[in-house]
Amino acid sequence: MTAALPRADVAPAASVKRRRRAPGWIAVVPLLVFTAIAFGLPALAMLNGAFTVEDQYSAQNVTTSLQGPYLTALLGSVKLSAISAALGALLGLPLAQAVVSSRSRALREAVLTASGVLANFGGVPLAFAFVATLGNAGVLTLHLGLKDHGWDLYSFWGLVLVYLYFLIPLMVLTITPSLDGLRSQWREAALNNGATGVQYWRHVALPVLAPSLLGGLVLLFGSAFAAYATAAAMVGSAVPLVTLQIADALSGNVLVGQENVALALSLDMVLVAALVMAVYLPLQRRSARWLDG
16 A cells, blocks of 8 residues: 555656646747748759759759859859858957957957947948949049059959958857857966967867867858849959859849759759858867867
8 A cells, every 4th residue: 555655656746747848849849830931841942943844853954053154153152252251260260369358348349249230231232332432433442543553343352352341240250259168277278388379379279169160161151152132233243153143043034944043053052051061060069068168
């Protein structure tokens, strides 16, 4: 009789525990539904259109998207994004470190706030601002005589400069939390053992920050790779980019029977982004282990 009492007590407790866990699973359902609708359906539509030619399934669109001017535009976007991301990370890291090392809380908040604003400033307004400032008849172009020195805003490197305007602040926002995670004891231990500041960064800080830096590069690459409005308003077709080719295809500027080439180009972009993310994800846990541990 007494042995049966614990069993009677355990069963209701387990039942109550199960009932308490149920609302947690139910709360995830709206997010899963939203993800399926917002991402799943467009992805399926893109795949279906990319492999459809005249109501028949074929790989012709994908093959076309990897040839001729389409391939040139894809490679041009990859090159532009890679260079812009590398320069953005290279310039954003020391700026973020200066902010983290500063004792002024007001300066830190001002820089981070400005970075949040500038990182989201793009499109036609950004293109107009640079055209008015550094275009052929821009204020600085005429005042400094840049045109006499071969300066051309409407070129590949001009576009890189424009992209850096929002990529550097984005890098500052991305890498600042990781820099905050560097422990002061590590630097003190390195200096006490005779290491210089350069040696500390080379052998301690940068290896620990490497996954976070790679993550920042991936984010900057994706932001530059997907940018459209700024390039369209500033350079048009002067610089071949895959986003501009997609816009031309969607607007009907394609040959008959190649209306779905734009979807094939979009699929190419997704595959490039997935390849870049595959490089970053395996290193994410390593970074978290050092910085959060």
